[in-house]
Amino acid sequence: MRRQLIAGNWKMHGSHQANAELLAGILAARPFACDLAVCVPYPYLSETAVALAGSDLRWGAQDCSAHEQGAYTGEVAVAMLAEFGCRYAIVGHSERRLYHAESDQLVADKAKAALAHGITPIVCVGETLAQRDAGQTDAVVKRQLSAVIHALGHCAGEMVVAYEPVWAIGTGKVATPQQAQAVHAVLRAQLRAAAANADSMKILYGGSMKPDNAATLLAQPDIDGGLIGGASLKAADFVAICRAAS
Numbered sequence: 001m002r003r004q005l006i007a008g009n010w011k012m013h014g015s016h017q018a019n020a021e022l023l024a025g026i027l028a029a030r031p032f033a034c035d036l037a038v039c040v041p042y043p044y045l046s047e048t049a050v051a052l053a054g055s056d057l058r059w060g061a062q063d064c065s066a067h068e069q070g071a072y073t074g075e076v077a078v079a080m081l082a083e084f085g086c087r088y089a090i091v092g093h094s095e096r097r098l099y100h101a102e103s104d105q106l107v108a109d110k111a112k113a114a115l116a117h118g119i120t121p122i123v124c125v126g127e128t129l130a131q132r133d134a135g136q137t138d139a140v141v142k143r144q145l146s147a148v149i150h151a152l153g154h155c156a157g158e159m160v161v162a163y164e165p166v167w168a169i170g171t172g173k174v175a176t177p178q179q180a181q182a183v184h185a186v187l188r189a190q191l192r193a194a195a196a197n198a199d200s201m202k203i204l205y206g207g208s209m210k211p212d213n214a215a216t217l218l219a220q221p222d223i224d225g226g227l228i229g230g231a232s233l234k235a236a237d238f239v240a241i242c243r244a245a246s
């Protein structure tokens with residue numbers, strides 16, 4: 001039995017006051033049966049580390065640079081994230097693939113850089129609606145994951161994978177549990193060919209996961225948690241999803 005992970009992706013939301021209230025609300029609702037994390041905007045890593053110190057809530061970033069250091073204006077190195085105690089870094093989110101033209105190879109390089117500093121990459125894969133309609137879902141997610149598997153080599157088993165159908169992100173259109181499970185099974189099979197511990201690796205679902213649909217999604221055999229956007233910004237909603245996890 002895999003312990004599930006519920007990770008909040010705050011995206012570009014937050015303020016000192018809103019973050020303090022949100023984190024306090026989550027902390028007050030513990031304990032949970034699952035692992036928990038919040039992935040916050042870079043400027044808030046420091047205060048998040050202070051607020052969550054000594055708790056079992058983990059924190060992470062929403063991206064990282066593929067480079068060690070150097071003249072890369074605006075980028076943030078994994079070594080810096082490690083100094084803030086980051087446990088996770090999301091890489092390859094569809095918003096970064098789309099708005100920042102991130103390629104499969106860049107995503108793979110970022111995942112590798114994260115692992116090199118002991119930070120677990122949460123590697124996002126997912127198809128657009130046009131790709132789904134064209135019957136390309138499996139091919140797209142396999143291609144995206146394959147680049148990362150290839151880059152990580154014998155460390156592939158250390159990543160967390162997140163299946164996030166692009167058409168379900170922020171749209172309120174959630175994948176049905178059957179649709180999500182089918183893709184998770186494809187990803188699990190791909191991981192089995194690459195990592196000896198594939199059956200204990202976590203594959204999260206992301207895309208309009210809310211308190212009212214979390215339980216059925218999380219009950220699927222290959223869904224090992226959630227990557228939560230909008231519903232991670234309200235303590236009550238995030239806590240409700242955490243309670244649905246095991």
Ligand code: 13P
Binds near residue numbers: 093206227
């Ligand atoms: P929503 O939960 O807002 O659909 O966002 C999902 C997501 O992109 C998490 O990374």
